[in-house]
Amino acid sequence: MKSVKIGSGSAFWGDIFEPALEMAQRSDVQYIGFDHLAELTMALLNRMKSKNPEAGYIPDIIPWMKTLLPVTMPKGIKMITDAGGANPIQGALEVKKIAKSLNLDGMKIGVVYGDDILPDLDRLRKDGWKFKNLDTGEEDLDSIRKDIIAANAYIGADLITKELNNGADVVITGRASDNALYVGPLMHEFGWDFSDKYVDKVGAAVTVGHIIECAACVTGGMSNMWKVSKRPWEIGFPIAEVYENGDAVITKTPGSGGIVNEWTVKEHLIYEVMDPSNYMMPDGIADFTSLKLKEEGPDRVRVTGMRGKKRPDTLKVCIGYRNGFIGEGSAFFPWPDALEKAKWADKWVRERFKRLGIKFEDFRIDYIGVNMLHGEAAPIEDKDYNEVGIRIVGRTKTYDEADAVRREATHLWTMGPVGVSFGVPLTVRPVVALWPSLVPRDAVKVESQLMEV
């Protein structure tokens, strides 16, 4: 039975690099997918592009491609990446330059774009489309319209598949769904399409994409198996061997560290999923409640019985808008009476902010080492702690007010209780809030082209 091997080389902008290189060197994968975009990244890349029209792609693509292409091209490994970000064409031109310098004449680069719907936002609203906020239920964009700085649809695999069919060695996209980077090659290889005949197959591709798209997160990263993961500092990224019948084996780069077992696959199947029987992606809706897992050897888990439903008529869209500033600071108190000192500082800063008349949109104080992570769900122990930190953080409408939060926290360093210690002060950060919504699929004009080196 025909099978295809596809691996994951990156899960976010800033991910470690060696696993992708080692996968290319040591394994027999045919495809490697690279995700670099988080929800917030598009707004950041848009800002970079507005300052420099030749920026807006993920800059890591340059060193990564320089190192990877000499390995992938001779082996025929194709790479699919969303590193195009807010400027996929420029990203592709940069890769073309690198390929040229490596004498990879004839190399083909597919570029997929059109996810940016910011220019169409008002027209679509005029035509009657409501960008309802999926989190809050708010119907109307009016309240945030003037602050919107990005609106990107999560596009599917259609044109990734098309450019692979055209012979692309590398495909660079804008805001494609992470999932589509994996679905595209599988549809291309197996000739699957979006007809009823292949819904379960595409459902399997969506499921496999979900399992491997967060890279280390299924090979022992962020894992309940952290105690038994082998040489985690040499962690290998995941590889899926996908079969024509829609089954798959999840494994990782030969000889790498980390771990793949039924628990690591399970913990990823339940990760960042809402209704597991309707895992909605642009290319299909996967049902995670029908599949079966079987560990068939060390670092090998077979997944069978994957199912799907037809792709939705809408695409997810992330609208980013400016929403004030966050100022933050901290100070740390040693034994004895560390928690009491933190509580003293809590009162001190609150009184200071009252005196300064700062208006907060949101404000919070955490006791580091006590309740910063589990919040109200953390029981506060009655003991004399070795040390407790205080974290003071506020969101305000203006930069100056947020800066005052930062500044008052630093004043604790000289005016706090005895033994108060401090580190590096943080800077005020502008907030880009997200308005998750939907857009009709046919309203997003996705395009692609093929560049040849």
Next chain:
Amino acid sequence: MKKVLLRDIAFSRSGDKGDVCNVGIMAKSKNIYNFLVKNLTPGKIKEHYKGMIKGNVEIYPMPNIDCIEVVLRRSLGGGATCTLRFDQTGKSMCTAMLRMEMEVDESLVKEAKKTDKEIQKKYGS
């Protein structure tokens, strides 16, 4: 019957989608899964997080892999980019869930311990 913490009988992992946190729970045995499906209710979970969850709690059973998906709406202080919480993406919400106290049959505790031992034996060095 024995008093245990959820951590004794299950694993968990959490993440975010906007202001929604999802906590996946992996039961350490089939019987534990069946117990949890019956006993974990949206009300209990909301109470457990003591005011951290402003929206609804939804529970989705996954009997095929003995897991339960718990969806906590409006639980991340406005979502990763706006929230003032240090754990912006709710990654630690999963272990907060594991603090939950429950009374279970002794046999389930034994099964959980057996699974823990098997994991150590099979994968540990």
